[in-house]
Amino acid sequence: MRFELEHASVRYPRILALDNVSLSIASGERVALVGPSGAGKTTLLGLLHGGVRPSAGTVRVDDRVLGEMSMKDLRATRLAMGFVPQSFGLVPESRVLQNVAAGRVGTRNWFGTLRDFLAPSRDTVREIHETLERVGISEKLYERVDTLSGGQQQRVAVARALFQKPRSLLADEPISSVDPSRARATVGLLSDLAQERELTLLVSLHQYELARELFPRLIGLREGRVHFDSPSSKVSESMFRDLYELDVTSS
Amino acid sequence: MTWYRRRTVLLFMALAGLGAGFYLGLDPRTLVEPRTLRVLADFFGASFKPTLIAADGHSLWPAIWSGLLATASFAAAGMSLAIVFGAGLSFLATSGWWDGERAGRYHRFLGATVTAAARALIAAMRSVHELLWAMLFLAAFGLSPITGVIALAIPYGGTLAKVWSEILDEAPQDAANALRAAGGSPVQVWFLGLVPRVADDLASYGFYRFECALRSSAVLGFLGLPTLGYHVSLSFDNLLYRETWTFLYILFGLIVAVELWSSVLRKRRGWA
Numbered sequence A: 001m002r003f004e005l006e007h008a009s010v011r012y013p014r015i016l017a018l019d020n021v022s023l024s025i026a027s028g029e030r031v032a033l034v035g036p037s038g039a040g041k042t043t044l045l046g047l048l049h050g051g052v053r054p055s056a057g058t059v060r061v062d063d064r065v066l067g068e069m070s071m072k073d074l075r076a077t078r079l080a081m082g083f084v085p086q087s088f089g090l091v092p093e094s095r096v097l098q099n100v101a102a103g104r105v106g107t108r109n110w111f112g113t114l115r116d117f118l119a120p121s122r123d124t125v126r127e128i129h130e131t132l133e134r135v136g137i138s139e140k141l142y143e144r145v146d147t148l149s150g151g152q153q154q155r156v157a158v159a160r161a162l163f164q165k166p167r168s169l170l171a172d173e174p175i176s177s178v179d180p181s182r183a184r185a186t187v188g189l190l191s192d193l194a195q196e197r198e199l200t201l202l203v204s205l206h207q208y209e210l211a212r213e214l215f216p217r218l219i220g221l222r223e224g225r226v227h228f229d230s231p232s233s234k235v236s237e238s239m240f241r242d243l244y245e246l247d248v249t250s251s
Numbered sequence B: 001m002t003w004y005r006r007r008t009v010l011l012f013m014a015l016a017g018l019g020a021g022f023y024l025g026l027d028p029r030t031l032v033e034p035r036t037l038r039v040l041a042d043f044f045g046a047s048f049k050p051t052l053i054a055a056d057g058h059s060l061w062p063a064i065w066s067g068l069l070a071t072a073s074f075a076a077a078g079m080s081l082a083i084v085f086g087a088g089l090s091f092l093a094t095s096g097w098w099d100g101e102r103a104g105r106y107h108r109f110l111g112a113t114v115t116a117a118a119r120a121l122i123a124a125m126r127s128v129h130e131l132l133w134a135m136l137f138l139a140a141f142g143l144s145p146i147t148g149v150i151a152l153a154i155p156y157g158g159t160l161a162k163v164w165s166e167i168l169d170e171a172p173q174d175a176a177n178a179l180r181a182a183g184g185s186p187v188q189v190w191f192l193g194l195v196p197r198v199a200d201d202l203a204s205y206g207f208y209r210f211e212c213a214l215r216s217s218a219v220l221g222f223l224g225l226p227t228l229g230y231h232v233s234l235s236f237d238n239l240l241y242r243e244t245w246t247f248l249y250i251l252f253g254l255i256v257a258v259e260l261w262s263s264v265l266r267k268r269r270g271w272a
């Protein structure tokens, strides 16, 4: 899947969250989005998956403008994108199984939806179990989500996006709640899957080492603007530190 | 509010109360007229000696059972239909169902129109009391069971829709947004992302309304439907106060039984 922002801005009542951002991400690219809290990472990911409307500029997915699509086309486009929200977006009162099954809502009619929710078929359960195995929590299949730890919930959200069988994966700080070794494993999994299935991968995170090691391209955001956008080999540690520097005067 | 404004408001409320009393011709002396006092004494005196034997010597049990059964049946049938109305309308009246669709202007306009229409319909259903609906349908269908069921289902459906849609509007939106992002349709988002987040609140309010429906169903008997209210009014009109109290106690028992049942369910499910 190909993504393109053209002079895109997002204005909230009190703040310009994204300020005239232009960038394009080619199909199959793996990109890390870095930047301090409030830089606009979540907003940018929201623009790309259609959850946030631009106040100016255009968002294109596979060369089609998101805001001009019919409801049906928009749903089909969103079905092809796996999204892991920063706040997970799980239903805590439901089981892990149902939450992961929800990744396929876009492909289900009302009967299938009901079936997945109440009595999923053996094939569906097996497939969900395999997906959970990949993120390392298959034993939690029948647990209620609100009994899991934050890191485990985050992995359920990742599993839901993988179960969706998307053509692209957008993950908003998918490792913010897990320990360092699990963090490496999770991002490594996303990166491996992206290469294996030729997915476009866009992940926001704060870890310089991980970002450089697993992503060929880094985009640095700060105060709603693109600070750098370059191959990760060209991003030095000092550039990265500058991005996060609290009292840097914006150029 | 400062003290002098509070005093003005209190003074105004007192004057309004007095004014209303004069307008209605309320006279406290009617309360202590001998005839009134005798009726009151007869009626409340009978509350200590409810009877299970009717004036003609027959047992009251058949009437009690049929009254109970009819009261519960009308309430259950009315509520079932009300839940269907309530679920459908509360979906349409929830402000979030079309909002999340970021598609074009046309759909947003359509969504806003449908929501406004649903809310107007809910207001219309609620603004007429079930007794008035019953009188209306009595004129149309006669004393048929359908009269009672529809008369209950309309205002109760409207109230369920209003309160449920308010509960759903307050529900956390993150799961709903995630489902939209995965390509879910509005109905799927509603059922899988919003309803489960507040299912307990929706269910407890539904239960509370069921208790209200039992009371309303009993009252519909005053119009001639065969619920407990029918027996209450019949015995009352014939000055058989002891029988009246029997039926009132039965109604009270029914409400308490439902209350207990719902609190047991609540405990078992760990509801607040």
Ligand SMILES: Nc1ncnc2c1ncn2[C@@H]1O[C@H](COP(=O)(O)OP(=O)(O)OP(=O)(O)O)[C@@H](O)[C@H]1O
Binding pocket: A012, A013, A014, A015, A016, A017, A035, A036, A037, A038, A039, A040, A041, A042, A043, A044, A086
């Ligand atoms: N719905 C909203 N309404 C108003 N302001 C918002 C909203 N969402 C984000 N903002 C503001 O936009 C700016 C960018 O927010 P965003 O969530 O995109 O940052 P972020 O880079 O994801 O930060 P973090 O690393 O803390 O998640 C912030 O200043 C935030 O306060």
Ligand SMILES: [Mg+2]
Binding pocket: A041, A042, A043, A086, A172
């Ligand atoms: Mg964020």
